[in-house]
Amino acid sequence: MALLGVGTLAALTVGGWALRGRGKPAAQETVLPTVTAANAYDRQCQTYYEGADGALYWVFAAFSPAGSDGENCPNGYRSQLIAAGEESWGPLTLYAYDAVTGKNAREAFAPLVEDWQVTASAQEGDACRIVMEDADYSAGGAMYAREHIATSLCGRNEITWTLHMRNGDTVTLTQVEEYGERPAVDYRWENEDMTTPTALQALLDRAAEETEPEDVVTVYLPAVTYDQPLHVRRDMNLIGDGTVLTGGLVVEPLAYGDDKEVCVNVRDVTFAGDGGVGLQVMGPTWVQGCRFTGWDVAAQALDGGWICSQENTYDSNGVALDLDSGSAMLCGSNMNNSRFLRNGVAIRVKRLPVEWMTLDLYDCSFYGNTVDLDDPQGLVVRR
Known part of the structure; x- marks a missing residue:
């Protein structure tokens, strides 16, 4: 033929x-x-x-x-x-x-x-x-x-x-x-003022304004407890070292580019709350090596946002992971090696960003949760 x-x-x-x-x-x-x-x-x-x-x-x-x-x-x-x-x-x-x-x-x-x-x-x-x-x-x-x-x-x-x-x-x-x-721009606590929530927020805003869209921006955080909400307004890496967030973190909607991946990476940070929302994202967010405890909702993805959870611990939260995003640029459809302990609901799935998508859980452990999966549409696959 x-x-x-x-x-x-x-x-x-x-x-x-x-x-x-x-x-x-x-x-x-x-x-x-x-x-x-x-x-x-x-x-x-x-x-x-x-x-x-x-x-x-x-x-x-x-x-x-x-x-x-x-x-x-x-x-x-x-x-x-x-x-x-x-x-x-x-x-x-x-x-x-x-x-x-x-x-x-x-x-x-x-x-x-x-x-x-x-x-x-x-x-x-x-x-x-x-x-x-x-x-x-x-x-x-x-x-x-x-x-x-x-x-x-x-x-x-x-x-x-x-x-x-x-x-x-x-x-x-x-x-x-x-x-x-991609060019790299680093901000280190040894050289920048990150001693208070106000100082750190000013740095995050300045980093969003003075860098180019194609830059890889990395902020190396100090061993400080931040008791006020922080907002991220561009793709960047936040690397903790004894860093504790008690006021939470909000990832605002991100500007996408045609020639680069756009994602906020949060690593090695402790989210210690007393109610409220620990991490709320409206842009793609990769979370690795973090601990969430004491929140009404530990981590939440809304429209425009997605959370890729790798090697995290969610302990004693009302809802550990709340996925309610109807649209997002994905940074991965898997959740790997995360532990869900003593939460009211470990994972609640209301919407996923892509119609045909499933959420694949690899090597995730569940212990002592009232509900492991709140997934009425059957969108979660445990591997």
């Missing part, structure tokens, strides 16, 4: 896509939706393919399970700035749609494929690493997927998808990624 590239189809019609069937008169042409590929990258990551079953398929690659509007769409190029020494994980996904109906057709297309692979080759810099285990993004409509790992040293990479069809055809799609290093 024939592999019909975007350029080939474009030559067959004016004002839309058309494919003439074998022996069909012009009146019976199948008219396809117009492909609006604005650049060469998006043209190279998609194609039309007439399968051995006689159906016409639209096959394309992307870098995510779904677009911001929840729809899958071709994506042939992405760029990202990554902090030195850090890794960025992300999905590579491939889709098959019925070109006539516009519906996902992976179940019909997959039996036509004998084998497939996806590779990364460095045109400049180091090659991205492809995680060879299957990544399951089927809930988001993907037919095939892999996780891949990049660093700032990866430079420019070409991602190549190769489908070997049972009838001997080969389908090839390509994507391009470019990576660079």
Whole structure:
């Protein structure tokens, strides 16, 4: 069967896509939706393919399970700035749609494929690493997927998808990624005034104002107890060292960028409360090595926010983790190695940011909670 590239189809019609069937008169042409590929990258990551079953398929690659509007769409190029020494994980996904109906057709297309692979080759810099285990993004409509790992040293990479069809055809799609290093700006308690909540808040505000959006901002906190609420208004790292927050922390909505991950990282901080909310986020927030105790709600994600909990302890709170976010840029869909002890409710899930998403708990322990999971929609999976 024939592999019909975007350029080939474009030559067959004016004002839309058309494919003439074998022996069909012009009146019976199948008219396809117009492909609006604005650049060469998006043209190279998609194609039309007439399968051995006689159906016409639209096959394309992307870098995510779904677009911001929840729809899958071709994506042939992405760029990202990554902090030195850090890794960025992300999905590579491939889709098959019925070109006539516009519906996902992976179940019909997959039996036509004998084998497939996806590779990364460095045109400049180091090659991205492809995680060879299957990544399951089927809930988001993907037919095939892999996780891949990049660093700032990866430079420019070409991602190549190769489908070997049972009838001997080969389908090839390509994507391009470019990576660079994010500049680092550090604020250390040895050099900055962080002795009071007022002083620390002034520093956090100044850091948001005087740094560039692409900067990696890290604030190294002292062994001080802060008894007033603190607010973070840009993506940054907050690294504690004997730091205690009794007034709580609020992550305000963050400005997203197309070429960098946006996330607030909070590490090694003790949240010790007497009621109220310990950590409230309206932006993606990664929390690691922290302890929460004594709060009505220890950690809460609202619209625009998400909490990725790693190696934390939630002890003696009304609700330990309250997830009520209908939209957010995710910094991970897993909760790993966290302990939930003697809480009223350990994890309450009201909404998750993506419709098809589940919350996966890996190596999390529960002891003495009145309710471990308040999850009426069945969105939590314990691994």
